[in-house]
Amino acid sequence: MEALTHAPVLARFGHAISDPTRARVLLALAEAPGYPSDLAESLEVSRQSMSNHLTCLRGCGLVVAVPDGRRTRYELADARLGHALRDLIGVVLAVDPASCAPDGTCVA
Numbered sequence: 001m002e003a004l005t006h007a008p009v010l011a012r013f014g015h016a017i018s019d020p021t022r023a024r025v026l027l028a029l030a031e032a033p034g035y036p037s038d039l040a041e042s043l044e045v046s047r048q049s050m051s052n053h054l055t056c057l058r059g060c061g062l063v064v065a066v067p068d069g070r071r072t073r074y075e076l077a078d079a080r081l082g083h084a085l086r087d088l089i090g091v092v093l094a095v096d097p098a099s100c101a102p103d104g105t106c107v108a
Helices: 007-017 020-031 036-043 047-059 079-089
Strands: 063-068 071-076
Touching: 007 020, 007 079, 020 036, 020 047, 020 063, 020 071, 020 079, 036 047, 036 071, 047 063, 071 079
Parallel strands: none
Antiparallel strands: 063 071
């Protein structure tokens, strides 16, 4: 494992939340730890898709897998991520549609 700080942490966080499903997974885990099958059902994605997203989030160091008997529970790697997510969803942006597409990509 490699410990990251500052800009690399922001880059990984940005990559993770750039995908709507991963963003929704992080928001769900900010509320409470969860099991992959439960997360897949509540977010209405396939179990395979959920597995792929959780693998990505683990690789980015944003979530951890905690053995729980025969199951694995996922939770945020650091409680401060939950605070950061809640702060971010409270932000209101003034967006220029000529410069920024609905998916957030820059068009100019």
